[in-house]
Amino acid sequence: MTRIAVIGMGGTIAMTAAPGGGVAPALSAEDLIAAVPGLDALDVEIAACSLRSLPSPSVSFADLVALAHAVESEVDGGADGVVITHGTDTIEETAYFLDVATDFDVPVVLTGAMRHPISAGADGPANLYAAVRVAAEPAARGLGALVVMSDEVHGARFVRKTHTSSTAAFVSPGFGPLGLLVEGEPRFRPTPRAPLTVPVGEKTADLRVGLVTVTIGDDGRLLRHAGEIFDGVVLAGLGAGHVPADMVPIVAQCADRVPVVLASRTGSGSVLRATYGYAGAELDLLDRGLIHAGFLDPAKARVLLQLLLANASSRSGITDAFATYR
Numbered sequence: 001m002t003r004i005a006v007i008g009m010g011g012t013i014a015m016t017a018a019p020g021g022g023v024a025p026a027l028s029a030e031d032l033i034a035a036v037p038g039l040d041a042l043d044v045e046i047a048a049c050s051l052r053s054l055p056s057p058s059v060s061f062a063d064l065v066a067l068a069h070a071v072e073s074e075v076d077g078g079a080d081g082v083v084i085t086h087g088t089d090t091i092e093e094t095a096y097f098l099d100v101a102t103d104f105d106v107p108v109v110l111t112g113a114m115r116h117p118i119s120a121g122a123d124g125p126a127n128l129y130a131a132v133r134v135a136a137e138p139a140a141r142g143l144g145a146l147v148v149m150s151d152e153v154h155g156a157r158f159v160r161k162t163h164t165s166s167t168a169a170f171v172s173p174g175f176g177p178l179g180l181l182v183e184g185e186p187r188f189r190p191t192p193r194a195p196l197t198v199p200v201g202e203k204t205a206d207l208r209v210g211l212v213t214v215t216i217g218d219d220g221r222l223l224r225h226a227g228e229i230f231d232g233v234v235l236a237g238l239g240a241g242h243v244p245a246d247m248v249p250i251v252a253q254c255a256d257r258v259p260v261v262l263a264s265r266t267g268s269g270s271v272l273r274a275t276y277g278y279a280g281a282e283l284d285l286l287d288r289g290l291i292h293a294g295f296l297d298p299a300k301a302r303v304l305l306q307l308l309l310a311n312a313s314s315r316s317g318i319t320d321a322f323a324t325y326r
């Protein structure tokens with residue numbers, strides 16, 4: 001079983017009501033872990049230790065040295081990954097300190113919260129869950145210290161807090177996150193070029209692949225027509241890959257005739273696989289034979305489908321090719 005050590009440093013993630021008003025750090029690392037739904041369902045053994053209970057403006061270099069030693073002793077003790085819960089005001093400095101001053105082969109992941117545990121929509125539990133998933137992920141090794149907030153994985157060298165209160169405060173200006181969590185699973189930024197070559201075929205210029213963007217109140221008329229006149233269709237679905245419930249029979253008919261690739265009209269992120277179970281959501285559409293576009297945007301999905309069809313790829317061959325972009 002993967003072993004993850006969680007080291008508590010304090011911060012808003014660990015705050016509760018202070019006697020004199022406001023909130024202040026009080027919760028232990030064990031308390032934080034106990035508040036995260038879903039952690040016990042993971043194949044991960046978690047050991048907690050509370051090193052400090054500080055608001056992060058008060059973290060000193062002496063605390064950073066102690067933290068580096070604590071991480072080292074967890075790694076020496078057999079941890080496969082380390083999570084540090086920390087205040088967000090200085091989390092970027094602590095992350096960079098560990099990035100430069102230490103060199104562990106296991107993931108070292110810092111996280112915190114913008115909203116304290118007794119506020120509506122507290123983000124600490126989701127951030128801690130995501131941090132544990134990243135720390136347990138072999139692909140996160142060798143990336144240096146990481147900061148995980150709002151389902152994004154940032155490199156220590158780039159990450160900055162850019163807002164006083166928003167849960168979307170953390171960004172890596174000019175660079176972007178190294179990865180993100182999709183349905184709880186860490187995915188790292190694809191290499192610039194996907195390992196996929198689909199040569200030009202005799203029919204590449206002649207085939208016709210349609211792109212249909214789903215809109216509110218869509219009755220599927222356009223898609224029905226597309227299914228009749230095109231050799232393949234890319235469906236740019238709503239949100240994470242959804243259509244109105246009434247449109248489902250037309251989607252199914254279309255997918256019986258030609259390959260239909262499910263992408264998202266949102267412009268970024270991956271089509272989901274297993275979150276929404278309502279009629280017209282991704283589980284329903286993938287069950288009806290639609291092909292998952294992964295992170296590929298609709299216009300590029302159309303180019304790839306055209307190339308694949310011209311190479312006479314089977315449906316499973318098309319599915320495998322698109323899986324490159326998962």
Ligand SMILES: NC(=O)C[C@H](N)C(=O)O
Nearest residue numbers: 011012055056087088089
């Ligand atoms: N959101 C936070 O964690 C801010 C808090 N002042 C801290 O850095 O400890």
